[in-house]
Amino acid sequence: MIALQNITKTYRSRGQTVDAVRDITLHVEKGEIFGIIGHSGAGKSTLIRCINLLERPTSGSVTVGGTELTKLGGKELQRQRRKIGMIFQHFNLLSSASVRDNIAFPLRLAGMKKTAINARVDELLSLVGLEEHGNKYPAQLSGGQKQRVGIARALAADPEVLLCDEATSALDPQTTNAILSLLMDINEKLGLTIVLITHEMQVIRSICDRVAVMDGGRIVEMDTVLNVFLRPSHPVTRQFVNELADPSGAVPVARRAGGKLVRLHFVGEQTYEPVLFEALKGTGVQCAILEGTVARMKHTPYGQLIVELSGNGPDIESVIDSLRRSGLDAEVIG
Numbered sequence: 001m002i003a004l005q006n007i008t009k010t011y012r013s014r015g016q017t018v019d020a021v022r023d024i025t026l027h028v029e030k031g032e033i034f035g036i037i038g039h040s041g042a043g044k045s046t047l048i049r050c051i052n053l054l055e056r057p058t059s060g061s062v063t064v065g066g067t068e069l070t071k072l073g074g075k076e077l078q079r080q081r082r083k084i085g086m087i088f089q090h091f092n093l094l095s096s097a098s099v100r101d102n103i104a105f106p107l108r109l110a111g112m113k114k115t116a117i118n119a120r121v122d123e124l125l126s127l128v129g130l131e132e133h134g135n136k137y138p139a140q141l142s143g144g145q146k147q148r149v150g151i152a153r154a155l156a157a158d159p160e161v162l163l164c165d166e167a168t169s170a171l172d173p174q175t176t177n178a179i180l181s182l183l184m185d186i187n188e189k190l191g192l193t194i195v196l197i198t199h200e201m202q203v204i205r206s207i208c209d210r211v212a213v214m215d216g217g218r219i220v221e222m223d224t225v226l227n228v229f230l231r232p233s234h235p236v237t238r239q240f241v242n243e244l245a246d247p248s249g250a251v252p253v254a255r256r257a258g259g260k261l262v263r264l265h266f267v268g269e270q271t272y273e274p275v276l277f278e279a280l281k282g283t284g285v286q287c288a289i290l291e292g293t294v295a296r297m298k299h300t301p302y303g304q305l306i307v308e309l310s311g312n313g314p315d316i317e318s319v320i321d322s323l324r325r326s327g328l329d330a331e332v333i334g
């Protein structure tokens with residue numbers, strides 16, 4: 001659905017040059033939710049804005065839905081851009097227009113008739129759960145409601161792709177979850193392809209299928225969310241994954257002489273099985289749970305435990321082997 005080929009974006013101002021995006025190639029499949037994560041200044045905003053040519057890349061090509069946008073200009077580019085909706089961190093609503101008029105705006109621009117616009121606006125208000133709020137103004141809405149208006153407006157022209165530029169960064173955690181659920185719902189109902197940028201791994205874990213990690217204008221890691229969580233390879237990725245596993249950043253300290261600290265990942269139905277109990281049975285190895293979380297990666301249950309195994313060395317090794325044999329990812333961390 002989206003193909004970025006060797007995209008580079010260099011800003012030049014007052015004799016200075018900044019390579020915001022460096023030679024990025026990536027493909028996003030139809031119906032996928034694709035996340036791009038990175039720290040501030042990594043180049044995420046620049047990259048996502050290259051997809052609809054809000055920023056024209058200095059070199060490289062952008063193809064969306066089979067059309068190479070970088071070859072187009074003027075009216076044809078405008079027409080093709082209707083395939084791509086976009087939502088923003090600060091919503092970018094017209095404060096002097098009602099919710100209905102904000103949503104209708106792109107439809108008026110496209111020359112749609114008034115009765116058709118009204119029907120479409122009703123449909124969109126219901127899709128985003130704002131049926132009761134059509135005649136209000138943005139100032140009368142909460143942040144989450146404003147973002148719902150942003151989503152309805154972005155979907156008005158029935159796009160194939162939705163770009164989300166830090167869409168939940170200005171929202172509290174509960175509202176963030178509600179907006180992420182709405183995005184996932186829309187993705188499933190409409191088959192919409194979604195690309196989002198964020199600096200929060202929580203957002204990636206909740207709704208994305210694949211993720212690209214950016215650093216210094218480059219993609220340093222790209223894979224399914226599950227693989228990135230289980231086996232992060234780049235230091236920046238590891239930092240993001242660890243922040244989520246343990247926001248305090250504190251690594252638990254082994255308390256018994258000879259004990260081994262082991263990080264266990266449970267994925268899918270394993271999360272609910274007594275795998276650890278079975279591996280310990282009859283071995284004489286003792287197990288202390290130092291830390292644990294159970295969460296979801298989109299629809300997949302996922303758990304992480306940090307345990308301390310103590311007993312004699314060969315017995316501990318055999319417990320770890322048995323855990324691995326039952327399909328668990330077991331990593332000795334201390």
Ligand SMILES: Nc1ncnc2c1ncn2[C@@H]1O[C@H](COP(=O)(O)OP(=O)(O)OP(=O)(O)O)[C@@H](O)[C@H]1O
Binds near residue numbers: 012018019038039040
């Ligand atoms: N219009 C511009 N002119 C000059 N430099 C720019 C411009 N826009 C972005 N940059 C620079 O490009 C680099 C990447 O910026 P970008 O906004 O894409 O990063 P980001 O990952 O989205 O960061 P943030 O999360 O803080 O928005 C930064 O060094 C930034 O200062």
